[in-house]
Amino acid sequence: MDWKQQLNNYTEKINRELEKYIDGNANNKNQTLIDAMKYSLMGGGKRLRPVLAIASYEIFKEDTHKVLPCACAIEMIHTYSLIHDDLPAMDNDDYRRGRLTNHKVYGEGTAILAGDGLLNYAFEIMLQEALKEDNIKSYVECMQVIAKAAGVHGMIGGQIVDLESENKKIDKETIDYIHLNKTAALIAAPLKVGAILAGANKDDIKNMEDIGRNLGLAFQIRDDILDIIGEEEKLGKHVGSDEDSNKSTYPSLYGLDYSINRVKELTCEVHEKLNRYDTKSKFLYELSNYLINRDF
Amino acid sequence: MDWKQQLNNYTEKINRELEKYIDGNANNKNQTLIDAMKYSLMGGGKRLRPVLAIASYEIFKEDTHKVLPCACAIEMIHTYSLIHDDLPAMDNDDYRRGRLTNHKVYGEGTAILAGDGLLNYAFEIMLQEALKEDNIKSYVECMQVIAKAAGVHGMIGGQIVDLESENKKIDKETIDYIHLNKTAALIAAPLKVGAILAGANKDDIKNMEDIGRNLGLAFQIRDDILDIIGEEEKLGKHVGSDEDSNKSTYPSLYGLDYSINRVKELTCEVHEKLNRYDTKSKFLYELSNYLINRDF
Numbered sequence: 101m102d103w104k105q106q107l108n109n110y111t112e113k114i115n116r117e118l119e120k121y122i123d124g125n126a127n128n129k130n131q132t133l134i135d136a137m138k139y140s141l142m143g144g145g146k147r148l149r150p151v152l153a154i155a156s157y158e159i160f161k162e163d164t165h166k167v168l169p170c171a172c173a174i175e176m177i178h179t180y181s182l183i184h185d186d187l188p189a190m191d192n193d194d195y196r197r198g199r200l201t202n203h204k205v206y207g208e209g210t211a212i213l214a215g216d217g218l219l220n221y222a223f224e225i226m227l228q229e230a231l232k233e234d235n236i237k238s239y240v241e242c243m244q245v246i247a248k249a250a251g252v253h254g255m256i257g258g259q260i261v262d263l264e265s266e267n268k269k270i271d272k273e274t275i276d277y278i279h280l281n282k283t284a285a286l287i288a289a290p291l292k293v294g295a296i297l298a299g300a301n302k303d304d305i306k307n308m309e310d311i312g313r314n315l316g317l318a319f320q321i322r323d324d325i326l327d328i329i330g331e332e333e334k335l336g337k338h339v340g341s342d343e344d345s346n347k348s349t350y351p352s353l354y355g356l357d358y359s360i361n362r363v364k365e366l367t368c369e370v371h372e373k374l375n376r377y378d379t380k381s382k383f384l385y386e387l388s389n390y391l392i393n394r395d396f
Numbered sequence: 397m398d399w400k401q402q403l404n405n406y407t408e409k410i411n412r413e414l415e416k417y418i419d420g421n422a423n424n425k426n427q428t429l430i431d432a433m434k435y436s437l438m439g440g441g442k443r444l445r446p447v448l449a450i451a452s453y454e455i456f457k458e459d460t461h462k463v464l465p466c467a468c469a470i471e472m473i474h475t476y477s478l479i480h481d482d483l484p485a486m487d488n489d490d491y492r493r494g495r496l497t498n499h500k501v502y503g504e505g506t507a508i509l510a511g512d513g514l515l516n517y518a519f520e521i522m523l524q525e526a527l528k529e530d531n532i533k534s535y536v537e538c539m540q541v542i543a544k545a546a547g548v549h550g551m552i553g554g555q556i557v558d559l560e561s562e563n564k565k566i567d568k569e570t571i572d573y574i575h576l577n578k579t580a581a582l583i584a585a586p587l588k589v590g591a592i593l594a595g596a597n598k599d600d601i602k603n604m605e606d607i608g609r610n611l612g613l614a615f616q617i618r619d620d621i622l623d624i625i626g627e628e629e630k631l632g633k634h635v636g637s638d639e640d641s642n643k644s645t646y647p648s649l650y651g652l653d654y655s656i657n658r659v660k661e662l663t664c665e666v667h668e669k670l671n672r673y674d675t676k677s678k679f680l681y682e683l684s685n686y687l688i689n690r691d692f
Contacts, residue, residue, distance in 0.1 A: 125548055129573050133548055133556040184512060189504030208485030209559050212508065213552055216480060219512065220547045223519050227540040236532055244523040251516040252421055252429055256509055260429040263505050277425050 103386040107151065113164075114150045117172050118142065121225055136206040136214035137221070141179050144197045148391070149174045149290045152315075155387065156294025156308050159380045167297050169229040170242055173222035174290050177250045180218035181259070181286075183211055190263065219250075242293045249289035258282025270348045276317075279350075283323075284316025291315075311373045311384075318366035318392045324349035325359050326395065367392045399682040403447065409460075410446045413468050414438065417521055432502040432510035433517070437475050440493045444687070445470045445586045448611075451683065452590025452604050455676045463593050465525040466538055469518035470586050473546045476514035477555070477582075479507055486559065515546075538589045545585035554578025566644045572613075575646075580612025587611075607669045607680075614662035614688045620645035621655055622691065663688045 101109075122141055126134040150171030157167040186193040186201040187208060193201050203211035223243070230239040248254055258281030261274060270278075291312035295305045328351045350359045370388050374381040397405075418437055422430040446467030453463040482489040482497040483504060489497050499507035519539070526535040544550055554577030557570060587608035591601045624647045646655045666684050670677040 127549070127553075129557050129570070130548055130553040132560060133552065137548075180512075184508055187505075187508065189499075189508060203485075209483075210556065212480055212483065212485060213556050213559070215512070216476075216515065217548045217552045219515055220543060220552060224540070224543045224547050227536060227543055230536050231533070231540065236536060237527070240523060240526050240532060240536065244520070244527065247516060247520045247523055251520050252426055252433075252513045253423070256513045256516060257423075257426040257429065260506065260509050261425050263509070264428060274425070 103383050106383055107387065110151045110154050111147045113168070114147045114154075114171060114175065115142070117168050118175060121172055121221075125221070132206070132210060133213055133217055136202060136210050137217050139205060140183050140202045140214065141176065141218065143199055145175065145179065147175060149178055149286060151387070152287065152312070152384075153290035153294045155384045156291040157298045158294075159308075159377050159384070160295060160298035160300045160304065167294050169225050170246065170293050170297065171290060173226045174246060174286065174293075176218045176222040176225075177246070177255075178286060180215040180222075181250075181255060183215040183218070185259070187211060190259075223247075238296055238299075242296050245292050245296070246289050249285040254281055254285035254289075258285070266347060268348070270353075272353055275348055275350065275353055279317055279320040280313065283320040284313050287316030287319065288312025307373055307376070311370050314366045314369045314373075315388055315391070318363045318370070318388075321350045321359055321363050321366075322392055322394065324351055325356065325363070328352075328356060329395075363392055399679050402679055403683065406447045406450050407443045409464075410443045410450075410467060410471065411438070413464050414471060417468055417517075421517070428502070428506060429509055429513055432498060432506050433513050435501060436479050436498045436510065437472065437514065439495055441471065441475065443471060445474055445582060447683070448583065448608070448680075449586035449590045451680045452587040453594045454590075455604075455673050455680070456591060456594035456596045456600065463590050465521050466542065466589050466593065467586060469522045470542060470582065470589070472514045472518040472521075473542070473551075474582060476511040476518075477546075477551060479511040479514070481555070483507060486555075519543075534592055534595075538592050541588050541592070542585050545581040550577055550581035550585075554581070562643060564644070566649075568649055571644055571646065571649055575613055575616040576609065579616040580609050583612030583615065584608025603669055603672070607666050610662045610665045610669075611684055611687070614659045614666070614684075617646045617655055617659050617662075618688055618690065620647055621652065621659070624648075624652060625691075659688055 118141055122134065122138045150168075153167050153171035153174060154164050157164060182196060183202045185191050186196055187203055194204055195201060201211075202214055206214065226239075226243050226246070230236055230243065233239045250256065258278050262278045262282055265274060265278065288309050289312070292305055292309040295308040300308070327349065350362070354362070367388065370392075371385060374385050374388075414437055418430065418434045421433075446464075449463050449467035449470060450460050453460060478492060479498045481487050482492055483499055490500050491497060497507075498510055502510065522535075522539050522542070526532055526539065529535045546552065554574050558574045558578055561570060561574065584605050585608070588601055588605040591604040596604070623645065646658070650658070663684065666688075667681060670681050670684075
């Protein structure tokens, strides 16, 4: 199967699961909350994180049903972080993925609760699955991987440093901390979780996590590069120094050429680490290429 | 031992544990986040919910160490809900427990992340404990009880309906939904969790949960009554109808006398359900009396 067709199949499967999870939740009282959660959850995300969980799982095992709840939970956590990130007190964004942000549609109070609801619900669905599992311990290990990646030493840790760094010149160590925690942690987690649930050995689990960290970092640097290129096209002039921006980025700290090279280096490392799985990692190989070279 | 002395012992034990959990978390990057989380977590709460978890556990078993992580996690969830509730987009409160609210000290963005951090961290500490447990399944069951009580069919469900009910006349069914979900769910959960972790039988687990629901409802109605009494003292005139308030309460819907009687009824039910444990439930008997008759 063509890898893009496979991506499409995965995405459809994930969307169906997410919709099922979220629709099962409304009662006649909390409808607004569920609507607000659904608005962002079903609002056209790329489903990158759950796709990575499935793709990682499939390297080691053939069925995929076991990884789906964790994959969906990670997407819920990612979505909650976007809802809270978009709030006026944070990035103050009116649009995301071409649609009004959650608080612009439902109001700030409901958006805060919708975010809280998605984070909490992510754990609810994983706990429900864990109790059905024969190997409950490895399921709990996966939940721990996800909770750590989303937490104060992971995504939320990255978010606070990002928030504190606005309108400030930051050093290279700090931008790496932000990228590795705010972005890469929740990209490494699904790859690690897929391997754990499929019963991979310790070495492979570590390998998949490393792939995720490199991929996540490359993905974020590519984002920074695209911001600069987009800005240049919009302004019709060269931008590339932090003086033009209120946020330090990889290109503003290291220059555009270095940043482009860093993405290439990280991509090579990802591909090298995938090589050991031969044809089984073809999908992840193609997907990582696509993500890292994207111009969207 | 005098029950108030016992309450004091419990509270000190919980405070020590909470402090240990939160202090173990700072690195040189996320310090502001940890400070903000700690500011509210160690900001003088009554520790009612974790105390209930320990007291319930002790009815069925003598040691308490096993229930402490869940007890602390519930307090973290309660604290995060207060931080988010106090935000300008929600209740817009400047003070809580005689101190500035989290966002007044750290700013709204950090307060949102501190709340997110506490919710996520609650699951992190429980997952870490679960992996050390011989009986991991009953630990996961407890986590599920807590997640459900805190979620879209529990506390967050109650919060959204509460938010939607501001400046609106609501019906009796709706106020019961708010009280049972926003308040009573996270009071019933620790009592249920204490019983599960202590290995109580199904009937006792259900009994402790019922006690929690009645206690939580009585606690919240007592709160509503105290608001009215406080308002009357402040205004020097009788208040008691919803016309004087932008929020429907038990007294505004049912009248003060009915509300006082309802608290008495619920207290009787709590005491009846506690009777079967004889002297072992003495602490909970006294504590519920105290909470329900309090004038603070």
